[in-house]
Amino acid sequence: MRVDALSSVCNLGVLDSLSEASISEILERWSSFCLITETIVKGDDASLSTSYSKFQSDVCSLCKYGLRSLVEEHFLLSLQGMLEKHGAPNFWKNFDAYNNDPDSEMVDRNTQEDEVELLLCKALEEMSLEKKYQEKCLLMLVNSLQLCQENNTSTEGHPLDMEKIFFSKYRLIVSSVLMTTMPCQFTEILHLYFKGRLEELSTIMAGDYDDDNELQDNNQPTNMDIDGTYDPKKTLENKLVRNIGMVVNNLRNLGFTSMTEDAYASTIFLLLQDKVFDLAGDDYRTSVLESIKGWMQAVPLQFLHALLDYLGDSMSDLSPKSTKSPLASTPSSCYQKSGKPSEGIIRWQLRLEYFAYETLQDLRIDKLFEIIVDYPDSAPAIEDLKQCLEYTGQHSKLVDSFIAALKYRLLTAGASTNDILHQYVSTIKALRTINPAGVFLEAVGEPIREYLRGRKDTIKCIVTMLTDGTGGNSNGPGTGDSLLEELNRDEENQESNSLDDDINTDDKQTWIDVQRWEPDPVEADPSKGSRYRRKVDVLGMIVGIIGSKDQLISEYRVMLAEKLLNKTDYDIDTEIRTLELLKIHFGESSMQKCEIMLNDLIDSKRTNTNVKATINRLSQTAAESWEHGASFDILDATIISSNFWPPIQDEDVKIPEPVDQLLSDYAKRFHEIKTPRKLLWKKNLGTVKLELEFEDKTLRFTATPVHASIIMQFQDQKSWTSKNLAAAIGVPVDTLQRRINFWISKGIVAESSSADSNDHVYTLVDDMADGGKSVTNNEVLVADDESETSVASVEDQLKKEMAVYEKFIFGMLTNIGNMGLERIHNSLKIFCATNPVYDKSIQQLQSFLSSLVAEEKLELRDGTYSLKK
Structure with a gap:
């Protein structure tokens, strides 16, 4: 040390201006200073008091000769050397037992956490005492330098600034020494400690802690409520938070601030994640968001509030507008006693809110397919997901995940068309709740619509869902996917609109839309404006699969005809109700033929009664039975207007002679009553x-x-x-x-x-x-x-109607060559403007061309049709 000092003095160029006596005094004082420094750094409080005056004298003398920087550097290096040699090794030695086998699985996990707590508290206590002693040593140097400064009025600088600078340097030394010697398992130890303590706090808050047994072992002062009652849960909570706060404070003082915050932050997030998983589970019929919010306020935020208060980290209050959050629209109960939350708590709250929303959102998105299967029973889960997405804005994650699930689980050859349609209807209703504008439904629904267009029985299944109160579902009514519900809703909307006759409905809706206008999300299709997405129409989207309502109405006519022809009585109240609902949605003119079909059944009932009554009254012989005792009472006739019904399949069949005679007599009497109308029996029907x-x-x-x-x-x-x-x-x-x-x-x-x-x-x-x-x-x-x-069938009818255009199509393909579907459609509109007039949709044309391909009359390659070679 003396050699270093002399070298430094020489480098400063001081020796040339000093006398022999001054040089001797410098060497003597430096030797004394180094000796005392070594003594007090290795010693105790007693050595500090006995060496203080001599130490102060040496420091002042050295400073007088301009060696202050050398004194400061040597003293700090002495403290650092002691930390490197004894302090840090002794601190990390406490964790050797854990470090020897960090990956071992303890039989009793609670025992492992308790051991970690004891090790950590013991090590921090010892290291804090060591640091506290060195700070006393450093304070002695600061006081000595301040005394020198007071004696030398020319020296500038404030005493408080000097103390702050020295202690800042010292904290940096402590942090550097401990961080450079830290074992890799220390981070894991911190995580394990905070995990155990926060789980304990959560247990206390849940009321599952054995309060009585725990309190018997503690001689801590008790907490009393306002009415003087004893609150054991609050006592345990305060004790636990105080212990955690002491650990956190000690870790901060040793320079582990960021590591400590990361440890308890990650533990809080893991605990919150486990709680979300536990509350959410696979039950989609109850909302869990409120429960998550309540638990988050009661446990992690309560803990953080108490911890930050203990550590003195409360910051200035923020304005309510700058801290508005969906999860904390009203102050938590834990804030009410202490006023407004601090800035630190608000920051933590916002972080926890986002994490809770995102975690619940990811859970619900992963199970969205199952949730929609259970819709509307799963409506609470859909509402939770809606709130989560509004907060996180991660709608694209929902779209991508759900489309992948649909392609893997639904849009496969093994799924029936009926099941796909039911899922599609439920998807429309569920996503309409999440996004009423229908932006995300457009993206999610397109793969389903595209797949259903390739199914031959799609139209038939849709019509079944329109006419069957159970939606074609064997589970019976109330399954939530019957399209009759949508027809009824259309009727209710129409009735409610009729009450506002004095108000222009379009103007009223326009004003409502203006007030509620929001910009389209980034996921929106730019080719479809907001007006297109103003209302998500379930029936409209279902009809959009087919591409034309005419095809759906044609299929409905066929199914209605089948149902009416197989009636054993004249009860058609259900069919009349369904037809009235369809007329609301598709228009009366479109359903005119179907209405005539139902009127035929009504007229048949009246005509059948009249014919049988006149036969029994005028001809007792005709009314009597044949040899087996049957009479006209066994015959009920359905009389149809064939021009308005779909083509009826005719089949020759010989029925027993007595029955045939019965039909002849019935037809004869009908002709007499309804002259000149005659009956032509379809003996294969009925x-x-x-x-x-x-x-x-x-x-x-x-x-x-x-x-x-x-x-x-x-x-x-x-x-x-x-x-x-x-x-x-x-x-x-x-x-x-x-x-x-x-x-x-x-x-x-x-x-x-x-x-x-x-x-x-x-x-x-x-x-x-x-x-x-x-x-x-x-x-x-x-x-x-x-x-x-x-x-x-509709296909047979279409094929028969389109047969007249077959020669036109073959002629165009012969003269022009390969043609696409749209070009053939437009060409037929031009060439068949007169009889026969081409009035078919492009979907009907595509169906007819597909049948010609199946008959090997045409070829389809790369989207173009050509003649079969």
Whole structure:
């Protein structure tokens, strides 16, 4: 040290101006200063008091010769050396037991956390005492320098500034020494400590802590409420926060400020995340956002508020406008006693709010497919998700995640069209809640619409959802995806609008839109303006899948015709109600033919009553039964205006002579009443109620005329060959074999082989004890195959209507070459402006061209059609 001092003095160029006596005094004082410094740095409080006067004298003498900087540097280096040699090693030595096996799993986790707490508190206490002693040493140097400064009036500088500078340098030394020697597991120790303490605080707040047992071991002063009652939970809470505050304060004093904040911040966020997971779970029928907010205010914010108050970190209050937050619209109960929250608490609150919203949002987005499946029962979860997205603004995450889920789980060959449509309707309703403007629904719905357009039964399923009160869902009504609900809502809206006759509805809506206007989100399609997204119309979006309401109405006519033709009575109240709702949405002119079909049923009921009444009154003979005792009372006729009904499938069938005579008499009397109108019977349509009597039981069926004709042939002859039976009822053999399978499946008719390999023998089963095992004594409806419906399908009708344009299409492709769908459509509009007038939609044209491709008359490559080579 002495050599270094002399070198420094020489470098300063001081020796040339000093006398021998001055140099000797400098060397003597420096040796004394170094010795005392070494003594007090290694010593204790006693050495400080005994060495103070000598130390002060040495410092003043050295400063007099301009060696103040050397004195300061040497003293600080001495303190640093002591920290590096003894302080830091002794501090980190406390954690050796943990560092030896940092990845080991303790059997008792609570024991591990308790050990970490004891180790950390013990180490911090020892290091704080060491630091406190060195600060006393440093203060002795500061006082000595201040005394020198007072004696030397020419020296500038404020005593408080000097003390602040020295202690700032010292804190930097302590932090540097500890950080450079810190073991890698210390961060994990801090995390484990804060995790254990915050979980303990959470348990206390939840009321699950064993207050009585815990308090018996503590001799701490008790807390009393205003009324003098004892609050054990508050005592435990204050004690825990005080202990944590002491640890945090000690860590800060040692230079671990940022590391400490990161440790308890990450622990708070992990605890909040676990709480969100626990509260949210897989229950989508209750809102959890309020519970999360309450817990967040009660535990982490309560803890942070108490901790920051303990540490003295409360900052100036902020204005309410600058701290407005959805999660904290009103001050928490933990703030009410202490007034407005501090700036530090507000910052923490905003961080926790965002994290809570984002965590819950991610949970709900990951399970959005299941949530929408359960909609509307899952409406509370949708509302929570809406609030989260409004706060975080991460709508694109919802869109991307949900589209991926749809493509993987719904838009597959294994999913039925009916299920896809139900999910689409639920998706529209759910996303309409999240975003009424429909911006995100446009992006999410497009893959579903595109996929459904490729399904052949999409239109049929949509019509079923429109006309079936359960939405085609076997779960029954109330499933939330029936389109009848939307039709009813349209009617209610129309009725409510009619109450405002004196107000222009468009102007009123425009004013409401102006008041509520907001700019479109960045995810919005720029090609579709805000006016397009003003209202999310479920029915409109469903019809948009098809592309034309005409196709949907045509399918509805076919399904309505099937339903009316299979009616066993004239009860059509449900169909009338549905038609009135459809007229509201699609217009009366579009539904005119369907209305005439229903009127035919109403007229049929009245005409049927009149005809049978006149027959029974005028001709007792005609009213009497044939040999089996049946009368006109068993006949109910449905009389249709064929020009307004879809094409009816006609099939020749021979019915029993008495029934045929009954139909002839009925038609004759009808002609007399309705001259000049005549009836043309469709004998293959309608239903027949049968009662089959066997020796031990009687079976009842409701069957088609063809099925009834088949079984009635066995009344007089119990065995038939397939050729003879087909000739008897007037149908082809293959049709007979297909229809008779029903009676065979019920065990009423038995099938056997004959000598002719192309012929079969059908025999009536006499002993029903062995046969008819699958038949109960109930009425059974015999359903035809889909390919044998009573009404021609929309595809068949379209193909027949479009056949006239087939030559035009072939001619264009021959002369022009390959053509796209839109170009063919526009060309037909030009060339077929007169008879036959082309009035089909582009979707109908595409369906017809697809059938020509299937028949190998055309080829489709890269979106263009050409003639098959």
